[in-house]
Amino acid sequence: MQLSARVLPWLVGLTAVSLILGLGWGFFFTPDDYKQGATVKILFIHVPAAMMAINAWIMMLITSLIWVVRRHHVSALAARAAAPAGLVFTLIALVTGAFWGQPMWNTWWEWDPRLTSFLILCLFYLGYIALWSAIEDPDTAADLTAVLCVVGSVFALLSRYAVKFWNQGLHQDSTILKVGEKDPLDVAYYVPLVICILGFVLFFIMIVLLRTRMLIRARRLSVLQARERMA
Amino acid sequence: MIALLKRDLLLSFRAGGGFGLGLAFFLLVAVLVPLGVGPESGVLATIAPGVLWVGALLACLLSLDRIFALDYEDGSLDLLATAPLPMEGVVALKAVAHWLVTGLALTLVSPLLAILLSLPPVAWPWLMLSLAIGTPALSVIGAFGAALTVGIRRGGLLLSLLVLPLYLPTLIFGAEVVRRGASGMALTTPLAALAAITAGSLALLPFAAAAAIRVNLR
Amino acid sequence: MMPDLGKYTVAVLGAWGAALVLLAGLLAVTLWQGARMRKALALAEARAAAERPRKPEQAE
Numbered sequence: 142m143q144l145s146a147r148v149l150p151w152l153v154g155l156t157a158v159s160l161i162l163g164l165g166w167g168f169f170f171t172p173d174d175y176k177q178g179a180t181v182k183i184l185f186i187h188v189p190a191a192m193m194a195i196n197a198w199i200m201m202l203i204t205s206l207i208w209v210v211r212r213h214h215v216s217a218l219a220a221r222a223a224a225p226a227g228l229v230f231t232l233i234a235l236v237t238g239a240f241w242g243q244p245m246w247n248t249w250w251e252w253d254p255r256l257t258s259f260l261i262l263c264l265f266y267l268g269y270i271a272l273w274s275a276i277e278d279p280d281t282a283a284d285l286t287a288v289l290c291v292v293g294s295v296f297a298l299l300s301r302y303a304v305k306f307w308n309q310g311l312h313q314d315s316t317i318l319k320v321g322e323k324d325p326l327d328v329a330y331y332v333p334l335v336i337c338i339l340g341f342v343l344f345f346i347m348i349v350l351l352r353t354r355m356l357i358r359a360r361r362l363s364v365l366q367a368r369e370r371m372a
Numbered sequence: 373m374i375a376l377l378k379r380d381l382l383l384s385f386r387a388g389g390g391f392g393l394g395l396a397f398f399l400l401v402a403v404l405v406p407l408g409v410g411p412e413s414g415v416l417a418t419i420a421p422g423v424l425w426v427g428a429l430l431a432c433l434l435s436l437d438r439i440f441a442l443d444y445e446d447g448s449l450d451l452l453a454t455a456p457l458p459m460e461g462v463v464a465l466k467a468v469a470h471w472l473v474t475g476l477a478l479t480l481v482s483p484l485l486a487i488l489l490s491l492p493p494v495a496w497p498w499l500m501l502s503l504a505i506g507t508p509a510l511s512v513i514g515a516f517g518a519a520l521t522v523g524i525r526r527g528g529l530l531l532s533l534l535v536l537p538l539y540l541p542t543l544i545f546g547a548e549v550v551r552r553g554a555s556g557m558a559l560t561t562p563l564a565a566l567a568a569i570t571a572g573s574l575a576l577l578p579f580a581a582a583a584a585i586r587v588n589l590r
Numbered sequence: 591m592m593p594d595l596g597k598y599t600v601a602v603l604g605a606w607g608a609a610l611v612l613l614a615g616l617l618a619v620t621l622w623q624g625a626r627m628r629k630a631l632a633l634a635e636a637r638a639a640a641e642r643p644r645k646p647e648q649a650e
Binding site for chain 2: 261264265267268271272275276281284285288289291292293296297299300302303304306307
């Protein structure tokens with residue numbers, strides 16, 4: 142708590158700097174792509190958000206495991222704190238992807254493996270958050286959500302492969318998808334993109350710290366209230 | 373063990389059990405879809421694999437919250453927890469009982485519904501086979517979800533939210549088997565994947581579910 | 591100042607707008623919840639602190 146209080150101002154500053162620098166650079170000073178035109182600018186939000194959506198789940202998995210093994214309360218709370226952030230990142234990835242797909246693929250939504258897996262990830266986040274808020278006893282909630290997180294991770298991976306398989310079974314992979322992934326990225330995009338990713342990582346850490354502090358306070362508050370009721 | 377299985381089966385056949393309900397729901401889905409989509413048999417045949425699998429999935433979902441909820445409320449789950457039978461075994465047996473009254477029943481009536489949805493007869497054995505292989509996974513995954521939410525009052529909606537994403541791989545591979553079977557394509561891969569999911573969940577999920585139940589009984 | 595986005599203005603601005611709104615919303619909700627919790631906890635701590643010194647007297 143004290144450590145996080147000391148780190149937080151620096152973190153907020155760094156996050157702000159890297160986000161403003163990266164996003165500003167990405168928005169104002171990058172050239173248009175010869176094929177995608179100005180829509181390439183969406184990349185600077187879409188890619189970091191998508192990365193963080195997955196990383197947030199991995200972080201939740203790790204903190205859940207730490208909770209299960211070491212019974213460290215803050216760890217469970219950190220997992221809980223990360224879930225809304227992960228959900229928001231997933232939504233951002235989906236929404237920006239839709240805005241990009243509209244002019245590029247002429248459709249807001251395509252049942253492409255990647256898009257579908259993200260939609261599924263979104264559902265997993267929703268279930269996880271719902272389970273946390275449905276259980277009153279904090280330790281029970283932490284245990285059950287940890288189990289859900291572990292099992293969910295396995296099934297999320299399974300779904301990813303299933304979805305890949307499913308779509309190949311229906312029609313060919315659309316080649317447009319490979320633009321921006323397989324092609325080497327130009328330096329003009331690469332540098333601001335890296336700064337944006339850094340910004341998103343810092344933003345995520347900041348949100349998790351803030352929310353964890355909030356949850357620790359909530360826990361303390363409920364203890365105090367219980368004591369008052371006893372007295 | 374056998375006694376527990378018998379008891380669960382008896383309970384589900386009695387009034388208020390989920391036996392007829394799931395089947396009726398499955399039948400209703402198969403009737404409603406043609407009414408909604410239109411009676412052209414070509415269209416129906418294309419969507420039949422998906423519709424039948426989604427119907428089976430939802431029918432399974434209907435009776436999930438009964439797996440543990442009743443025993444939790446009247447305290448027999450506490451008794452089972454202190455019984456010599458390990459909790460993992462209890463969970464597995466409950467899942468088996470659930471499968472016998474939903475999954476197996478759905479599998480047996482599925483050809484009838486395939487006729488209603490004008491699925492070509494070549495695909496019928498594949499439909500039955502995929503349901504027979506896939507529905508045990510649905511029951512075990514559902515038992516896991518039910519174990520997670522057993523302590524929550526009115527957890528039914530939450531249960532669906534938790535369990536449906538977990539059902540996706542099974543649904544995808546199951547429907548794929550039938551679709552390929554209908555068009556005469558090679559279907560070993562999805563069939564093997566479906567079997568792998570079932571075997572994996574049967575082997576591992578009872579442990580997760582038992583852990584969840586122990587937490588809930590604490 | 592404003593870069594020329596050509597025919598993709600709607601798409602780019604829409605995506606950026608939606609993403610920034612979502613991020614700002616997350617930050618706002620986090621800060622709001624944090625502030626609310628801080629206040630509630632301070633209140634409860636004050637109450638607890640007020641209770642404690644009185645207790646020995648009651649015991650006498």
